[in-house]
Amino acid sequence: MTSNYSSTGIERLIRSDLVSLGGYVASKAPETLEGEVEVPVEGIIKLDAFVNPYGCSPRVNQALATYPYLNIYPDAGQMELRKLLQGFTGVSAEHIVASGGSDQLIDLILHLFVGPGDEVINCIPTFDIFRFRTQMCNGKLVEVPRDKDFAVNVDAVKAAITKKTKIILLATPNNPTGTITPQKDILEIMDSGVPVLVDEAYVEFSGETVTQLVTQYKNMMVLRTFSKWAGLAGMRIGYGIFPPKIADYLLKIKLPYNVNVAAVVAVRESLNDLDYLMSRVRAIVAERERLFEELGKLKFLKPFPSKANFIYCSVLNGNAREIQQKLEKKGILVRYFDIPLLKNALRITAGKPEHTDALTKALREIGEGISG
Numbered sequence: 001m002t003s004n005y006s007s008t009g010i011e012r013l014i015r016s017d018l019v020s021l022g023g024y025v026a027s028k029a030p031e032t033l034e035g036e037v038e039v040p041v042e043g044i045i046k047l048d049a050f051v052n053p054y055g056c057s058p059r060v061n062q063a064l065a066t067y068p069y070l071n072i073y074p075d076a077g078q079m080e081l082r083k084l085l086q087g088f089t090g091v092s093a094e095h096i097v098a099s100g101g102s103d104q105l106i107d108l109i110l111h112l113f114v115g116p117g118d119e120v121i122n123c124i125p126t127f128d129i130f131r132f133r134t135q136m137c138n139g140k141l142v143e144v145p146r147d148k149d150f151a152v153n154v155d156a157v158k159a160a161i162t163k164k165t166k167i168i169l170l171a172t173p174n175n176p177t178g179t180i181t182p183q184k185d186i187l188e189i190m191d192s193g194v195p196v197l198v199d200e201a202y203v204e205f206s207g208e209t210v211t212q213l214v215t216q217y218k219n220m221m222v223l224r225t226f227s228k229w230a231g232l233a234g235m236r237i238g239y240g241i242f243p244p245k246i247a248d249y250l251l252k253i254k255l256p257y258n259v260n261v262a263a264v265v266a267v268r269e270s271l272n273d274l275d276y277l278m279s280r281v282r283a284i285v286a287e288r289e290r291l292f293e294e295l296g297k298l299k300f301l302k303p304f305p306s307k308a309n310f311i312y313c314s315v316l317n318g319n320a321r322e323i324q325q326k327l328e329k330k331g332i333l334v335r336y337f338d339i340p341l342l343k344n345a346l347r348i349t350a351g352k353p354e355h356t357d358a359l360t361k362a363l364r365e366i367g368e369g370i371s372g
């Protein structure tokens with residue numbers, strides 16, 4: 001039998017809307033840079049992807065080293081996990097659903113609400129997974145630009161709502177700008193009755209949450225993650241807080257074993273070591289403030305205030321991509337952007353004090369080569 005693939009090309013068989021889909025640009029794993037940078041892989045300073053520089057709680061490593069039940073599937077109903085998260089958030093377990101990273105829940109929520117042609121309001125520039133996964137659902141993106149300081153334009157969001165609007169996506173603090181959306185703005189948008197997803201991936205660094213409001217509203221959903229504050233990005237643990245009916249639907253449509261057993265152990269041990277982890281969060285917040293000040297001293301950069309664990313800065317003089325590449329050569333990874341709403345800009349994660357020192361030294365050297 002001849003295969004369709006060889007005679008027609010695989011594009012004839014896969015979904016035509018996915019052939020042209022723009023993918024998501026993920027951060028580089030340090031090991032892929034071996035030989036391309038001037039330092040050994042272990043010496044790479046990773047400030048491009050929100051990595052917690054202190055790692056996870058040592059209790060997680062200890063517990064995983066002796067965990068005996070890797071041969072058994074996790075509980076599809078996530079009972080232990082949801083109870084642990086109930087204790088942590090103060091919201092009862094019926095509101096909670098966990099996932100392999102909060103990006104998995106973004107995907108699941110969009111699949112729950114959005115079908116072909118349904119509208120999704122997205123306050124750009126923002127986390128690109130929102131665009132990516134909406135397009136995977138064949139949803140129609142209704143993009144509402146933020147203002148010049150990256151605040152959400154509440155009136156424009158309300159004006160963009162139509163009968164076809166299925167969900168409004170709001171990241172606070174926003175990635176990549178670090179901007180907070182105040183609770184009063186969120187509530188004003190929620191008054192429309194349209195489901196609102198408030199993505200609080202960086203909430204532990206901002207201290208501002210609307211979690212407690214979920215129990216009062218039928219249209220509010222809040223997303224959180226263990227990736228950033230708990231140093232567990234590699235373990236992939238996110239969760240959301242939902243009205244119970246939405247939680248039930250998400251539990252119904254998710255893949256059964258979407259959070260692995262090691263992740264459950266990691267959550268348990270992290271929550272047993274909250275004092276340690278929160279002291280690290282405070283250190284990162286202090287370093288974010290110092291990073292902001294240090295970047296502000298460089299004439300070719302304009303950092304924006306941030307409530308997350310990273311700083312967004314415009315490059316006023318010079319080229320963001322070239323700066324990013326020069327830093328990469330020196331073994332310091334940062335993220336650059338050059339798209340219409342994020343023109344010639346860098347996003348730099350707050351690391352340890354020595355990371356800030358190495359970065360600012362390298363930036364000063366690069367700055368000497370920028371004329372003007």
Ligand SMILES: Cc1ncc(COP(=O)(O)O)c(C=O)c1O
Nearest residue numbers: 101102103127175201225227238
């Ligand atoms: C706003 C926002 N939401 C969600 C995520 C996803 O985090 P994770 O899937 O690691 O939980 C990120 C990570 O970059 C983010 O910036």
